Amino acid sequence: MAITSHDVARLAGVSQPTVSRALRDQWGVSASTRRKVREAARTLGYVPIQAGRTLSTQTSGRIGIVSAELSNPFYPAIIEPVHDELARLGFRTILVTDRGHEPVELEPIIDGSLDGVILTTTDLDSQLPYELRRRGVPFVLLNRDTLQQEYDACVVNNTVGVWDVAKLLLGLDHQRIGAIFGPDTASTGLERRTGFARALERLGASLPNSLTFSGPFSSTTGSQGFQYLWKAKPTAIFCANDVIALGALSEAAALGVRIPKDVTLVGFDNIPMSSWNIFGLTTIGVSLEEMAMTAVGLLTRRMEDTEREVQRVTMQPLLTLRSTHGRPRALEEETR
């Protein structure tokens, strides 16, 4: 059915290996035969069959990226720059979806169809990194880390991030601070929760359990959490990531709660949607483009040399002040 290099060879009057060499501009084929082969390939509309290539070269030019549901806006935001950077380097991106509740299917990752993998949704106790290393599949952790911290990784300094958020809130004189946290099964979830509690404590404030809510990193968690916390009337709420914050913001709108007049809301990650006018979310994060490029860099170096030393990059997040933070209302009225 499909056109093969043999068909091209026949038409050009050369052998199949010559076709292979000519089309890939390899050394050792004369200008005239190259022209003939080119012409024949163009006439037939020849496209090399990927499976043949992969089998022969033991390499596919494809990189997998494991990520959660796309409907969660954080993942498109991180996948897109990764995709672009990989494309720039000549790799194609294959999306492998992680359903969260069940472990990622191993087979499509280790069946030889991927040259490397970028993991964005790793649980702290995930067996996937171990398994990939055992099988010799190059990979890098992006955003989320594992407990052992012994693999190539590019992550955010969550501890510093939440510390800065705590300082921001206390600097605005907030006393009743609440928080909506992510899952403790992810490094981001755990580090942001424990880090934020510790930061408040060290800075002389506290975070009572009653002002705390936890759930998956989804907008639903944000709206449920806000609904729950609002009854306890905090003056500020830290959300463990932007998606949660957007859910909270959305719920606030439904309840008629004004942000930041009635309550301050701060997120984490600085995803593109946070800058939409309707949200204007004050948040902290690193450049996702930079993070993506770094991770891709780590991966390609790992692919070149499987034995090289483990390399880990921790990026320092920066606050982006928009319009969801302010001083507590009581104080604000006092000042007037």
Added chain:
Amino acid sequence: MAITSHDVARLAGVSQPTVSRALRDQWGVSASTRRKVREAARTLGYVPIQAGRTLSTQTSGRIGIVSAELSNPFYPAIIEPVHDELARLGFRTILVTDRGHEPVELEPIIDGSLDGVILTTTDLDSQLPYELRRRGVPFVLLNRDTLQQEYDACVVNNTVGVWDVAKLLLGLDHQRIGAIFGPDTASTGLERRTGFARALERLGASLPNSLTFSGPFSSTTGSQGFQYLWKAKPTAIFCANDVIALGALSEAAALGVRIPKDVTLVGFDNIPMSSWNIFGLTTIGVSLEEMAMTAVGLLTRRMEDTEREVQRVTMQPLLTLRSTHGRPRALEEETR
């Protein structure tokens, strides 16, 4: 490096073909050898190499889905149900991104690594469908159609949809109706623009050019369009899709324009984000799940029989009334 079926064969003391047959539960291998082979495969952690399979069977079990940037929330919303339905049928989904300004790269689609393709971002004059048919790659158009309308497709009845929107707006007594349209290069953009204008006309209203704005299907178009149209003080604005409407909504918030009190806003598609409390977008659309399942059904039938008659499905959209529509302010005050 990797473990092959030959390794399994050696360990189990059988031939390679027997391994192949045993692991796929094929007929003609005794229960005891099957057990031996299973055991050996498990011990070695054998996973069949996909390239070998693909080459041998001329089939990859992978379906491509061509879609635009993931940061545009419409696409995750349509990709996700497609992915799930394909997974249910035992296919893996490969994402092929369409950069919009340049034609989709043909090679990764026709290099034999895909059994079929779902096109979601086809331009009216796209050559891709023609090329795919010529090469014998099964495909189906989803959401967007081509000018010729001669390929398998599952699309929305845009004409009926915009007609219903026009009736809704006129039923609320709106006089000054504006619109933010999508690109005329896509069937959805064109049909919604011409259809809406015609519907208003037939219903005794009109759509002056000054109350019209066009751009790509992005939230930026929505915010720019709203900014532009707002100067002309319309009482209602129809947005050609939800993403545009969300952008408009966001811009309205920034300008302090109250929705629906100051202006009514209606979208098209009914993507999940439209139901977020902060948006509460009144919109029209079909079930994206149903549309996805239908498209996948058309595709699998095409894969089974390349020669079968072209089949096209047009789905009827339904209005979802939320909280961005109302009567014009002037009339509302009059009534009081």
Added chain:
DNA sequence: CTATTCTTCGCATACTTATGCATGTCAAGC
């Protein structure tokens, strides 16, 4: 006990591309 049938397995090969090695050709140098 032979002839027939069925079951189980291996041999050979196909799918397509890439590459090491051998061969052939032609020009330049002595």
Added chain:
DNA sequence: GCTTGACATGCATAAGTATGCGAAGAATAG
């Protein structure tokens, strides 16, 4: 004119899996 070398090309084969077909063995029938 013969040797040497550079260059261009083809042959043979490798990568891993699946399958048609034949052979061998076992079971059944006569």
